[in-house]
Amino acid sequence: MKNLLLALTFSLPNLAFAAPTSEWKSVYTNLKTDCVAISAANDKAEIDFSDSECKAFGGYELHISGGDLRYGPSLSFKGEPLEIGRPGAFHDPGSEKLEWIYLKTTEADGAGTIAWKGFVYSLSVAT
Numbered sequence: 001m002k003n004l005l006l007a008l009t010f011s012l013p014n015l016a017f018a019a020p021t022s023e024w025k026s027v028y029t030n031l032k033t034d035c036v037a038i039s040a041a042n043d044k045a046e047i048d049f050s051d052s053e054c055k056a057f058g059g060y061e062l063h064i065s066g067g068d069l070r071y072g073p074s075l076s077f078k079g080e081p082l083e084i085g086r087p088g089a090f091h092d093p094g095s096e097k098l099e100w101i102y103l104k105t106t107e108a109d110g111a112g113t114i115a116w117k118g119f120v121y122s123l124s125v126a127t
Helices: 002-015
Strands: 021-030 035-040 049-054 060-067 070-077 080-082 091-093 097-106 112-120 123-125
Touching: none
Parallel strands: none
Antiparallel strands: 021 097, 035 049, 049 060, 060 070, 070 080, 091 123, 097 112
16 A cells, blocks of 8 residues: 555656647538528529528638639638638639638647637648
C-alpha cells in the first residue's frame, strides 16, 4: 500500500505539465438544408438570381449568391467581407456540403480552444 501511494504522489504532479493535444476536425454546412433564401428570381425577373444566408461558424457569415448561372460563396467575418476568390462562371457545386476546418486544442485539465482554419467549397465545372 505504501508503494502505491508513493506512485500516485509522483505521477499526479506530472499531469499538470502534460502538453496540450491538438486535432484537426471538421463541421459542415448543408447547402440544401442549412440556408435561408433572402431573395430569388421569379418568373417576372429578366435573369435568374438568388441570395441565401447559410449556417456558418466561428463568427463568420456565409452567403451563397449570384445570377445568370454564376453562383458561389461569399464570406465575411464580423461584418467585414473577405476576399476568397469567386469561382468561375457556369459551375455547379461539387457537393451539397461546405466543409469548415478547425484545430481543436485541449489542455490536460480539459480546457480547450478552437481555431478556425479554412473552409472547402467544391466545384463541378461543365466541360
